[in-house]
Amino acid sequence: MSATDPDRDRDRDRDPDPDPEPGSGLDPVENVVATIARSAAEIRQGLVGRRGKADEENPSGEVQAEADVWADELLADRLTSIDGVGQYASEERSEIIDGGDEQVYVAVDPLDGSSNLQSNNTMGTVFGIYEEPLPAPGTALVASGWILYGPITTMAYARDGSVTKYELTGGERTVVEEEITLPDDPLVYGFGGRVPHWHDEFRTYVREIESNPDHKLRYGGAMIGDVNQVLTYGGIFAYPALEDSPRGKLRLQFECNPIAYLIEAAGGRSSDGSQSILEVEPTDLHDRAPLHVGNAELIDRLEDALA
Numbered sequence: 001m002s003a004t005d006p007d008r009d010r011d012r013d014r015d016p017d018p019d020p021e022p023g024s025g026l027d028p029v030e031n032v033v034a035t036i037a038r039s040a041a042e043i044r045q046g047l048v049g050r051r052g053k054a055d056e057e058n059p060s061g062e063v064q065a066e067a068d069v070w071a072d073e074l075l076a077d078r079l080t081s082i083d084g085v086g087q088y089a090s091e092e093r094s095e096i097i098d099g100g101d102e103q104v105y106v107a108v109d110p111l112d113g114s115s116n117l118q119s120n121n122t123m124g125t126v127f128g129i130y131e132e133p134l135p136a137p138g139t140a141l142v143a144s145g146w147i148l149y150g151p152i153t154t155m156a157y158a159r160d161g162s163v164t165k166y167e168l169t170g171g172e173r174t175v176v177e178e179e180i181t182l183p184d185d186p187l188v189y190g191f192g193g194r195v196p197h198w199h200d201e202f203r204t205y206v207r208e209i210e211s212n213p214d215h216k217l218r219y220g221g222a223m224i225g226d227v228n229q230v231l232t233y234g235g236i237f238a239y240p241a242l243e244d245s246p247r248g249k250l251r252l253q254f255e256c257n258p259i260a261y262l263i264e265a266a267g268g269r270s271s272d273g274s275q276s277i278l279e280v281e282p283t284d285l286h287d288r289a290p291l292h293v294g295n296a297e298l299i300d301r302l303e304d305a306l307a
Contacts, residue, residue, distance in 0.1 A: 027084070028082060028083065028084030028085060028101075028103045028104045029104055029129050029142055029143050029159065031082045031083070031084070032079060032082060032085065032104065032106055032127070032129055032143075033127075033129075033143065033145065033157060034173075035078050035079060035082060036075070036079075036108075036125065036127055036145075036147065036155075037147070037155055037166070037168055037171075037173050038171045039074060039075060039078060040125065040147045040149075040153050040155070040168045041153065041168065041169070041170070041171065042074065043071050043074065043110075043111070043125065043147075043149075044149050044153060046067065046070055046071065046074070047067050047117065047123075047149075050065065050066040050067040050070055050117075051065065051066070051067065051117040051118060052065070052066050053065060053066070054066050054068065054069050056069070058091060058092050058093075059091075059093070059094040059285075059286045060091070060251065060286055060288075064092060064114075065111070065114040065115075065117055067111055067114055067117060068092050068110060068111050068114050069092065071110035071111045071125070072090045072092040072093060072108075072110040072111075074110075075088075075090070075108055075110050075125075076088050076090065076093075076097055079099075079106050079108070080097055080099040080100075082099070083100060083101060084100070084101050084103035084104055085099040085100065085101075085103070085104055085105075085106055086098070086099050086100070086101065086102030086103060086104065086105050086133065087099060087102075087105040087106065087133060087134055088106050088108070089105075089106070089107045089108070089134045089253065089254075089285060090107070090108050090109070090110055090254070091108070091109045091110070091251055091254040091255070091286075092110060094285075094286075096134055096285065102133070103131075104129050104130065104131060104142065105129070105130040105131070105132065105133055105134050105136065106127065106128070106129055106130075107127070107128045107130065107134055107253040107254050107257075107258070108125070108126065108127045108128075108254060109125065109126040109127075109251070109254040109255055110125055111123055111124075111125060112124045112125065112126050112146075112222055112223055112224045112255070113220075113221060113222025113223065113224060113225065115221065115222075116220075116221055116222050121220060121221060121222065121225075122148065122149065122150050122220055122222045122224075122225035123149050123222050123224075123225075124146050124147055124148045124149060124222060124223075124224030124225065124228075125146060125147040125149075125224075126144075126145075126146045126224055126254060126255055126258050126259065127144060127145055127146070127258060128141055128143075128144045128253065128254070128257050128258035128261065129141065129142055129143040129144065130142065134253060134285060135252075135253050135282035135283070135284060135285045135287065136253070136282065137257075137278065137279065137280060137281055137282060138252075138256075138257035138260055138261055138276075138277055138278030138279070138280065139278050139279065141257060141258070141261045141278070142159065143157070143158060143159040143261075144157075144158050144257070144258035144259070144261040144262050145157035145158060145258070145262060146224045146227075146228070146258070146259070146262070147168070148224060148225060148228050150225065150228075152167055153167070153168045153169070154166060154167055154168065154176070154228075155168055155173065156180075156228065156231060156262060157262075158261055158262040158265040158266070159265075161265050162178070162179055162265060163179070163180040163181075163231075163262060163265050163266045164177065164178050164179075164180065165177045165178075165180055180231065180266050181266050181267040182230070182231065182234045182263070182266050182267050182268045182294070182295055183233060183234035184234065184295075185214075185234060186215070186233075186234040186235040186236065186294065186295040186297075186298055187214070187215065187216055187233040187234050187235050188215070188216050188217075188218040188229045188230060188233045188234070188235035188236075189209050189210075189215050189216070189217060189218065189235050189236050189237070189294075190217065190218050190219035190220075190226040190229070190230075190235075190236075190237050190238075191206055191219065191237075191238050191239075191240070192219070192223070192238065192239035192240075192249065193239060193240060193242045193245075193248070193249065194242075197242040197243045197244050197245070198240060198242065198243075199240070199241065199242075199243060199306075201305055201306050202238075202240045202241075202305070202306065204305060205301070205302055205305040205306070208301075208305075209236065209298070215235070218235075223237070223239065223250065223255065223259075224259075227259055227263070227293060230263070230268075230293065230294050231262075231263065231266060234294070234295050235294050235295065235298070236292065236293070236294030236295065236298040236299070236302070237291075237292075237293055237294060238290075238291065238292040238293075238294075238302070239290065239291050240273070240290050240291075240292065241273060241290040245288075247287070247288040247289055247290065248288055248289060248290040248291060249288060250288060250289065250291050251286055251287070251288055251289075252277075252280060252282050252287045252288065252289045253282065253285060253286075253287070255291070256270075256272075256277050256280075256289045256291045257277060257278065259277075259291065259293055260276065260277035260278055260291070260293060261278060263293040263294070264276070264278065267296070268293060268294055268295055268296060268299070269293070269294070269295070269296040269299035269300070270291070270292065270293045270299070271292045271293075271299050271302065271303055272289050272290050272291070272292070273290050273292065273302075273303065273306045274303060274306070274307070277289060277291060277293075
């Protein structure tokens, strides 16, 4: 269903998805998603007064914002209390927290784009739910999604090859679109990393994309906002391998895998430059990977350019 489908208004008016409390009989995957969705309003409100820097770095060597630490602690406490969650891992902590029953394993970027706090721009929360202990390849994902703290708080969620978008308000999820697929005609593009550090092959590919007058640049400094534009309008987002960072910047478990899983469920493609992101085998919890996601035709051309 597209955003212009006349049935959209009917979908918006129907009863919102129920979000029962953890332990209410939902399977662990739905309990995790319901808990993250319910926590979104509190995380968004909790950004107020937490825009400063914490006196710590995350395992990737990045200085944490106060909001990073706060959101991580909130989600860790809530998600590890769910029956069936065997592990909780976060971009913001070096160690995995063991939960209870080992049915699903949750990896989270609690606050993607927290560097945007100072300028008050878009941020998000990214999550992946795996059926294997972490670190795990993307092929072990059973669901993934992201919360976008834009003018409206929304959630995109993928499971069983289907993508649904929700509006989140008052602790409830309201369906906006179902069976989402990337538009056939790609519109937007956004590329991360400093241009002088791009490899020549990638730079040549970017110039080709930019030369198409039908394409529009969209890059906001919070990956999830840029990827959500690709989901909405079609196109490509990439944070490539760099000359000074051969594995790029983004973390495989917490960012690359969940995003790749959702974009592929929406009919797009993901790539580390030569293969699906979901096929990349991790060696460490905080492994990085080059990420390229978007319409299949654009990713095919990218892999040809990088070959």
